[in-house]
């Protein structure tokens with residue numbers, strides 16, 4: 001089974017409006033590094049999915065982050081044939097690229113490191129802009145969109161003020177920006193009000209997931225459409241988790257890791 005990390009109440013103002021991701025009484029079940037886990041009844045009832053025998057459990061475990069990307073994608077309103085710029089090629093950026101490509105959206109990835117160029121293409125990006133290779137990153141990304149008008153949708157998945165500002169400068173008139181990466185609390189960004197107003201730009205910031213997007217994400221994984229195998233770049237046992245965290249804390253930003261699967265019963269190597 002995949003028990004999600006939360007379940008909404010389905011009774012509050014937000015749940016009644018179909019925005020269960022904003023539920024006033026979202027019940028979380030955080031902390032899953034254990035052999036056994038007690039799942040609250042509400043999650044069992046509303047947000048636990050049966051994994052078919054042929055689907056590896058480590059693939060199914062990615063339902064939760066992928067469900068975030070699915071919510072962000074759906075709330076951005078992109079349709080097949082649209083052009084989308086995804087800024088950032090971390091795990092969430094890559095998931096976004098894959099979800100968009102599977103929906104027939106043309107994806108332009110904005111990445112930093114050399115190795116991320118190939119990874120972004122693997123996850124569905126048709127074009128890639130490398131920030132370290134361009135003096136004018138915004139102009140380089142816009143040039144790749146039809147008539148250089150800017151993207152129909154821009155997804156920000158880095159979580160820095162600079163990339164939030166790029167996102168607004170890369171979108172076309174009437175387009176949608178989804179600030180998916182959340183910078184630390186208290187962060188401020190400077191946006192050109194003229195561009196927002198006269199460009200008729202919609203700003204979105206999608207948070208969390210809903211039971212519906214969890215099911216959509218799970219369907220993408222179970223059907224084999226989502227690139228699950230490519231996402232898992234490491235496998236560890238439960239006892240190796242502290243060392244893994246230490247490694248993640250001290251790495252210098254050159255890591256190619258996307259997702260590490262943790263196997264409580266031991267890894268079949």
Ligand SMILES: [Zn+2]
Nearest residue numbers: 009012015023
């Ligand atoms: Zn609710």
